[in-house]
Amino acid sequence: MKSKLPPYTTPLERIWHYLFRIICGLIFLFLIFPILVIVPLSFNAVPFFTFTPEMLSFNPEGYSLRWYEDFFTNLNWRGAVNNSFIIAIFSTLIATSLGTVAALGLSRREVPYRTMLMAILISPMIVPLIISACGMFFFYSRINLQGTHLGVILAHAALGTPFVVITVTATLVGFDRSLIRAANSLGADGVTTFFKIVVPLILPGVISGALFAFITSFDEVVVILFVGSFEQRTIPWQMFSGIREHISPTILAVATLLVLVSVLLLTSIELLRRRTERLRGVRT
Amino acid sequence: MANSAVHPDQPLTTADGVPLKTALSRALRRDKMKSLALVAPLFIFLGLTFLVPIGDMLWRGVEDPIVSTYLPKTVEQLKQWDATSGELPDESTYEALVEDVKAGAPEKLITRVGKRLNYELPGMNSLFRKSQRRIPKFDEGPYKEAVIKVDKKWGQLETWQVIKTFSPNLTAGYFWAAIDLQVTPAGDLQLQDEKSRIYLKLFWRTLYLSGLITLMTLILGYPVAYLLATLPLKTSNLLLMLVLLPFWTSLLVRTTSWIAMLQREGVLNDIMVALNIIENENRLAMIHNATGTVVAMTHILLPFMILPLYSVMKTIPKSYMRAAVSLGAHPFSAFFKVYAPNTIPGIGAGGILVFILAIGYYITPALVGGTSGTFISNFIAYHVSVSLNWGLAAALGIILLGLVLVLYLLYDRIVGVDNMKLG
Structure with a gap:
């Protein structure tokens, strides 16, 4: 906020200038406060979602790690963490490999029906989740995939592919096709060209697409509620049933840990973005 | 383009004597096939895991065997x-x-x-x-x-x-039921009883609350996007993190935190009681009603408004405003006459995006909506898993999907799906 106002600014404009920044500050507060407020609440010593007088007076007795302890020792939560990672990792692998190959095909100049194909491939992102979830519930029950890990992995992979297609296609927009021709003319065959030339260049797009696919699965609640059962419970599944049935601050502890995870993800995506821009020579 | 070494003095054939036109179209067809072959695996995968299941479910809305x-x-x-x-x-x-x-x-x-x-x-x-x-x-x-x-x-x-x-x-009965009509035993159409006319109201409420949420995100998002676009890049990148952090935080975490904030014994009520704004007995009911849904969803969807607005505003040269002011326009009128019209594509993109996401929302209304803040999605889920009236669920689903597709086409017109950016 160091920008100096020009000397000819009228007092009214000066007031407006600062008022505007205060308003924006309040909006940023609205964005961030609800996320930050759960951090201290998760250290609550009593099983409520509220600040106790002890907490407000910074009395150490008002704080405890019992909800974190509960999270790390409770078998329900441990199963949920395991399932979340298993399901997210496998669905990300499927989504990333299929999505990257499809994006390569879609960005070729010759591809027919491009708009229509693109619309179909990103439809899992457009269709309301509740409709996808109900459809998958009926269909997967019929072919005995409902309530299996495989079913949930396939469902999450389908939901994750649009993100991979979009990010990889975006990377390929700036991709110089003459590089492929150059590699070919120098004697590299298709496979060598792909792994030595194409992959390193689109890798940031692939990785950020994979991160999107991972977070989509990791964060997904609606489809897992319908396609999964207790055996496939993920962290969001467990949180949802926790909020519905017995609210305990363990949920806040989990939420705090998830915020940490998202900060990590955000940082890695930002670093990837910068790398892409550097490689493409875009000025930041 | 294999074998197509063309010299100006030769007739237009390839090295093996095939007419150039044929060879070219053959090569083009091969290329097309190659690209389609790359797209095919994903297409088949989505078909089996996603498109067929949805078609199968929606079919239940018209079938009545x-x-x-x-x-x-x-x-x-x-x-x-x-x-x-x-x-x-x-x-x-x-x-x-x-x-x-x-x-x-x-x-x-x-x-x-x-x-x-x-x-x-x-x-x-x-x-x-x-x-x-x-x-x-x-x-x-x-x-x-x-x-x-x-x-x-x-x-x-x-x-x-x-x-x-x-x-x-085949029946249209579920559709009639989804818009509060019923077929009489004799086969005529009539309005449902007063008491069971709920779906039109529900659609109206879903659209109204989604519109309200979109408007709120616009009001809150516009100033922030403007600030981000006018600040020096280093500062704005830092502030952008504050927008992206909620964007990347789990939906359930954000919903949970709004429960902690808004409930009767929650943070906001506590603060207001402590500041003597309200009495302890008259704590406000801000959750499990429409207010809860609107507040929580505005927060959850705000980044989806800020990001497209910001990317449009970034491209508007600062000299436009300076030119307008130097020509004698008051800064406010310069803003409304010069700057704001340039941001309309961003408003359109963000608005439709938020609206599309809002009308299909399920989790947040289910957790904080109570009875007055639930959406059509919640009733679809209810009919699928509680009342087991799957035909009606499918009919409601088809109407909802239709609404979303119309909005999506609109979005494609304004923004172009190819230009969609993430994060």
């Missing part, structure tokens, strides 16, 4: 019966009914017909349960009086009319 499957002979006989004649069907129809009930007796199949018809005419469920118990004991005819003795409803025109009306395999 129950009556004709479990009462085949009765339906056949009823074809000759004139529902408007004012007379009951003849003996042969009753005989067919008895045969159908007997055929389905071991697995109590006939009760499924009762369950289905009960959506259309209350009382059918118990009628078919009773008939399922008593009719199989009949040995020989005439059946007409015996059947009417089981329940006098078998002697009422209405019962037969409803069976006849719902005997076709």
Whole structure:
């Protein structure tokens, strides 16, 4: 906020200038406060979602790690963490490999029906989740995939592919096709060209697409509620049933840990973005 | 383009004498096939795991096989019966009914017909349960009086009319139900009873609350996007993190934190009581109602408004405003006459995006919406997993999907799906 106002600014404009920044500050507060407020609440010593007088007076007795302890020792939560990672990792692998190959095909100049194909491939992102979830519930029950890990992995992979297609296609927009021709003319065959030339260049797009696919699965609640059962419970599944049935601050502890995870993800995506821009020579 | 070394002095053929045009189109076709082959695996995968399941579910909204499957002979006989004649069907129809009930007796199949018809005419469920118990004991005819003795409803025109009306395999009945109309036993359309007219109101509420949420995100998002676009890049990148952090935080985490904030014993009520704004007894009910849904969803969807607005505003040269001011415009009128019109694509993109996401929302309304803040999605889920009226769920789903697709086409027109950016 160091920008100096020009000397000819009228007092009214000066007031407006600062008022505007205060308003924006309040909006940023609205964005961030609800996320930050759960951090201290998760250290609550009593099983409520509220600040106790002890907490407000910074009395150490008002704080405890019992909800974190509960999270790390409770078998329900441990199963949920395991399932979340298993399901997210496998669905990300499927989504990333299929999505990257499809994006390569879609960005070729010759591809027919491009708009229509693109619309179909990103439809899992457009269709309301509740409709996808109900459809998958009926269909997967019929072919005995409902309530299996495989079913949930396939469902999450389908939901994750649009993100991979979009990010990889975006990377390929700036991709110089003459590089492929150059590699070919120098004697590299298709496979060598792909792994030595194409992959390193689109890798940031692939990785950020994979991160999107991972977070989509990791964060997904609606489809897992319908396609999964207790055996496939993920962290969001467990949180949802926790909020519905017995609210305990363990949920806040989990939420705090998830915020940490998202900060990590955000940082890695930002670093990837910068790398892409550097490689493409875009000025930041 | 293989083998197509062309020299100006040669006729237009390739090295092996194939006309150039043929060779080119062949090469082009090969390239097309190659690109399609790359897209194919994902296409097939999505088809099997996503598109077919959705089509399968939506089909339930128009298919209605129950009556004709479990009462085949009765339906056949009823074809000759004139529902408007004012007379009951003849003996042969009753005989067919008895045969159908007997055929389905071991697995109590006939009760499924009762369950289905009960959506259309209350009382059918118990009628078919009773008939399922008593009719199989009949040995020989005439059946007409015996059947009417089981329940006098078998002697009422209405019962037969409803069976006849719902005997076709395809039905629009679920759609009528989804917009608060019903088909009378005689086959006419009429409004549902006052009490059961809920879906039009629900659609209206979903659209109204989604619109309100979109407006709120616009009001809150516009100034922030403007600030981000006008600040030096280093500062704005830092502030952008504050927008992206909520964007990347789990949806359930954000919903949970709003529960902690808004509930009766929650943070906001505590603060207001501590500041003596409200009395301890009059804590505000800000959650499990429409307010809760609007506040939480505005927060959750705000980044989806800020990001497209920001990316549009970034491209507007700062010199536009300076030029307008230097030509004598008041800064405010320069803003509204010069700057704001340039941001309309961003408003359109963000607005439609938020609106599309909002009308399909399920989790947040389910957790903080109570009864007055629930959306159409919540009723679809209810009919799928609680009331088991899958046809109605599918019909509601088709209407919702239709709305979303129209908005999506609009979005594609304004922004172009290819230009969609993430994060």
